[in-house]
Amino acid sequence: MSSKMSMKNKRDLLLVTLLFTILGGIFILFRLFAFQGEASTANIYYGTSNNPVVTIDFINYRVIRNYDQQVSNDYSDNYPIIDEANRTVTLLGDYELNGVRQIVVIEYNFGNKSVQIIQEQSPNHICSREGISTSFPLICLPNRIRVEFDMTDVDFTV
């Protein structure tokens, strides 16, 4: 009886192990291959607006300023700042230090169609710790700036 019981336990254990292995395998596969599509554009949004302030066009290799950020006169610069030499886009976030709104610097790369937040001020620096993204959205809070990707079937435009 007891030997039969332990046999059954062993089988259960084996089954559970196998199940986990299969699930683990599927998870790894999903991570590796689920996001194989490429982004055609990355859109940078500020606040609750659904109109991107800046569009990074990975197909035609250009950065498009759609409109200026509304910023009070206390800030001397005009945002967004598009720096093509350093391949960065700088927006003014909502997070304030000593009453001054802080900038969020987004670096883009046409080669691997990726975007990374390289500078921002916030309590936990969550969005700059996200690293480089080619597909998942980068969300900066409390700066209220987000980067979202448009995936596409198009490989090139000529």
Place this chain on the structure above:
Amino acid sequence: MKKGISICILLISIIFLTACKKTDTLYEFSFYDYMDTYISVNLYTDSQEKADEHQTYIEDVYSEYHELSTNYEPLKTDSAYLENIYSINQKNNQVIEIDYDLYVLIQKSEEIKTLTDGYFDISVGEVVNIWKNIILDVNGDEENTTKEIPETVFQNALTQVSEIELESNVIELSDTDGHYYIQVKSTHAQLDLGAISKGYATQIVYEYLVEQGVKYFSISAGSSSIAVGQNIKRDGGVFNVELDNPVKNEIAGQAYGMIYVNDIGVTTSGNYEQYVLYQGLRYHHIVSPKTKLPMQYYHTVTILGQDLGILDAVSTALFSMPAQVLSDWIALHQEVLGIEIIQFNYDTTITTYLTDTVFEEYSG
């Protein structure tokens, strides 16, 4: 029970072995410093060493042809080369020794000139510069949002180009004992390899990758020129390539159609990236050697073919041909050259000369 375990193991094996099918990995690199454009290369190979080797070779090719063909600056003092287009343009009428690679490139340009009945001509740089300067002035002027140029500027350009006498066959190439020479037989003619050197270099890169057994790759040389092998991500190895709409508006959208291609080069000559308007017509950087003016027969001419070395130059030539001349030319040369054409005409209709490639025009 044993059967159950076996099945499980089999299942796991299938899942993992499927994942291991792709042994090659993607390597991506890009260059900003050559041919006044952004060049990006994606290729699949099995090791970092091989990828580095390919990158070095490819960069060397673009770097060499950039140095040799630029007409903006002289060679650096420590350059490995004898002359470049800038320095040749300073020495009209002199017999100058040049490097073999530049010699072959100029020879190829002259062949394409003959092939296109003179519609492609590298010796009209002087005329091209007049139009380029007007376009640069207007596009650099942030206050001029309409891109419209005043009559005085246009008339001035016409006067300037009419004063330039274009001589035929100004380029004389010769070689003796393994030395190569050029003589530009004119007091004023200026050479401009802008419409050929990038495609020519890309062809060298393309042949290199094929020879190296790289099957999955793509080269994007600027916004209007690509060369592709097979696409690893899609059945049939196909790349989906959209054709940029040169008269973009909200209704027509950004692209006017799609082509499905692999193992081929595709390049578009167009009037829409840099141009000025005069009386509603676009004056752009592709200047007809016949009229000395930018012509308004097409908004874009897209050409597909295996020999990338001629694609850029031929599309430039076709752009200045009236529709009937182009059509007759295609009838004569399409088969031999193995090329296909998609024209976005000035009246926004589309004409195609396709043999194998599938083209889908977007509706609306």
